[in-house]
Amino acid sequence: MLTNTIKLQSGLGLSLSQRIMPASASISSMMAGTISSQFTRGKRTKSKSTMSQGTQRVVGQLSVMSAARKQPLRLKLTNEDLVRHQVVHNAWAMLQKQKRQVREEKLTKQFEAMQSAMEDLKHGVEDGGVLFGFGSKFEKTKKRVSLELRVPTEYPPNQVWNHKYSKSD
Amino acid sequence: MITSVAKSRSIPNVVIPGSRAFFSTVVGGVRSQEASQSSTASSTINEEGVWSQFDKRSESLKIKNPILRNELLHGIDPAKGPLTLKKGLSKMKYTSPTGLDEVFPLAYNFLQETAKEKYSQVTEIESQIAAETDEAVKTQLLKKKNQLIIDAEKFNPEVAYKAQFSNPENLNLDELVYQYYYKTKNFEGFNKMLLMQRIEQLHVLPDAIPTINPSVELKVKFINESGVNKYITPGDILSSRATSKPPIFQVNYLNIDEALKPSDKFTLLVVNLDHPNTKTNSYDITLNYGVKDVSFQHNNQVLSFDELSQGEFAEYLPPVPEKNSPTSRFVTLLLKQEEGPLATEKLNFNRKDFALADFLTENKLVPVGINVWRSKWDGNVKNVREMYGLPNGRVFHRVRR
Numbered sequence: 148m149l150t151n152t153i154k155l156q157s158g159l160g161l162s163l164s165q166r167i168m169p170a171s172a173s174i175s176s177m178m179a180g181t182i183s184s185q186f187t188r189g190k191r192t193k194s195k196s197t198m199s200q201g202t203q204r205v206v207g208q209l210s211v212m213s214a215a216r217k218q219p220l221r222l223k224l225t226n227e228d229l230v231r232h233q234v235v236h237n238a239w240a241m242l243q244k245q246k247r248q249v250r251e252e253k254l255t256k257q258f259e260a261m262q263s264a265m266e267d268l269k270h271g272v273e274d275g276g277v278l279f280g281f282g283s284k285f286e287k288t289k290k291r292v293s294l295e296l297r298v299p300t301e302y303p304p305n306q307v308w309n310h311k312y313s314k315s316d
Numbered sequence: 317m318i319t320s321v322a323k324s325r326s327i328p329n330v331v332i333p334g335s336r337a338f339f340s341t342v343v344g345g346v347r348s349q350e351a352s353q354s355s356t357a358s359s360t361i362n363e364e365g366v367w368s369q370f371d372k373r374s375e376s377l378k379i380k381n382p383i384l385r386n387e388l389l390h391g392i393d394p395a396k397g398p399l400t401l402k403k404g405l406s407k408m409k410y411t412s413p414t415g416l417d418e419v420f421p422l423a424y425n426f427l428q429e430t431a432k433e434k435y436s437q438v439t440e441i442e443s444q445i446a447a448e449t450d451e452a453v454k455t456q457l458l459k460k461k462n463q464l465i466i467d468a469e470k471f472n473p474e475v476a477y478k479a480q481f482s483n484p485e486n487l488n489l490d491e492l493v494y495q496y497y498y499k500t501k502n503f504e505g506f507n508k509m510l511l512m513q514r515i516e517q518l519h520v521l522p523d524a525i526p527t528i529n530p531s532v533e534l535k536v537k538f539i540n541e542s543g544v545n546k547y548i549t550p551g552d553i554l555s556s557r558a559t560s561k562p563p564i565f566q567v568n569y570l571n572i573d574e575a576l577k578p579s580d581k582f583t584l585l586v587v588n589l590d591h592p593n594t595k596t597n598s599y600d601i602t603l604n605y606g607v608k609d610v611s612f613q614h615n616n617q618v619l620s621f622d623e624l625s626q627g628e629f630a631e632y633l634p635p636v637p638e639k640n641s642p643t644s645r646f647v648t649l650l651l652k653q654e655e656g657p658l659a660t661e662k663l664n665f666n667r668k669d670f671a672l673a674d675f676l677t678e679n680k681l682v683p684v685g686i687n688v689w690r691s692k693w694d695g696n697v698k699n700v701r702e703m704y705g706l707p708n709g710r711v712f713h714r715v716r717r
Contacts, residue, residue, distance in 0.1 A: 225398040227387045228412050230477045231420050237471045238423035241430060 359421040361389055365428040366435055367472050376488035379474045388473050389424070391417040427471045434468035459573050462492055466572070469493035489568055489615035499570040503533055511686070514551035515647075520688050523589050524601075524647045524672060533568035534650045534685030553643065553690045554635075556697045562605060562632035565619045567612055567650065567685065581653040582610045583681055584624070587672060588635065590644040592712070603670040604646065606630030608658045629660055630667060634700050635691035640712040643692040650685030651676065 198206065209217065224232060268279040297304075362368075370378060379385040383399050392398045397407025441461045448454045469475050470493055478487065479497035487494045508530060515521055521528065535547040538558050547566065548554065565584065569576040586605035593600045609627040610619060637644045658679055665675055675681070697709060 222413070224413070225392070225410065226400045226477065226481050227384070227392060227398055228416065230388060230473050230480070231391070231416055232413070233476060234427065234471065234473050235416065235419050235423040238426045241471075242426065 361421045431468040531571040532685035535566040583651040585649045603667045639693045648687040651681035654680040
């Protein structure tokens, strides 16, 4: 039975996977000690992959495509244009760098001015640190939007009035 | 508070000459046809800027081919196609990337303006150097000046083109910007890595010298009637015919911070690290070639036979490896003479058992460049021995006789 099947398949000029798959399947089943009495050509006896069907299809399609086509298209430039492109790139990078420097300089100056102002409040004003404390007060709560505020909606809320509302919430 | 300032976008625009047009063209995206027409009409490169002035700058910073230069600065003519493509069909098919021709002049003018600023800083530093008396401050200023000169020229498209696409042997390495490109791309990017790999793998370090960080590229070439006249790759195994006549050397001095001085003297040595010595059951170092007081006027200089013969203190002995002895390593060393010229009568050495380390310390020689080739016995060794009147070679056997 087994030899017959193989002969039949090899004579039919099938595709490689079809030719090999049933043969290997029957050999593996023979190795396991059970020879299936009914043999269906092309039927998978064992699911090989844990991939989803969609993924498997994409993998299959990619495997038949040549490697060159999978790569993104290269921008083909002549030497002249490559150098011209580099010039534009360098100019843009330099412009951004100059802007960044100006911005950083300004921010540093602002930070230093703030720091000196706070120093003045701390030591220059003799009010026992009231103004400094007011200026450097750190908010404990992270809730910045009060509970009384509500996004306007077309319909009233499910809970119309919070009877248990307290300000500490 | 700082973040809120950053978000408010209240920062005034940076005042950079020529930048506004460049910025608006790039950022503005699609513009109306009228506007784009007016921009193309106004955006041409400034050909009276610093990059077009060759009264103070070297001519080597210019591309000689007028067609190529025109293509580089004004874009490729679609009717003719790019010069660098050879095939007619490729020329016809080629189109420049969209928008490149429009934005290039703005970028060029912008970079040229920054280069102009750099050059004005250079003249400032030059006057400072002239007034300065302290040597340490002077060298610091010189370093700064060199860096400014490189920064002023490295984005110049003509320079960038030549540095990237022309034959590195034809580059004028006396120009700092070409030296910078050659050093970063060719030397440190490839040649130095290969050299270090070879000299470490062949144990030239530490057999010849303890270690080295080459700041000079030392290239070795054997010129023969029949051989291939190219600079050797470090570690090549050469035939005895190829090495039968003395090599010529090319030196690329690539220390940007410290300029090459014609008054500096160098010594060239070729030593064999593997000369078998049966008495000590080991190998001796032999001196195959020694030249002293070599000086370099400029970079990329080829040291020819005439120049070498003047300072020769040990005549060239070609590699004649013994039959069945292991492959011999021939190391070429370029050494800087710390104390000026060397007196021939003071040189104390034994060619057959050359004490390399002692020779270096005695004469205050500092290794700056290195190269290595290998030789082994071949059928032509006998002829080379006859040519130089050397005695017959020995033959080694598996069991010593």
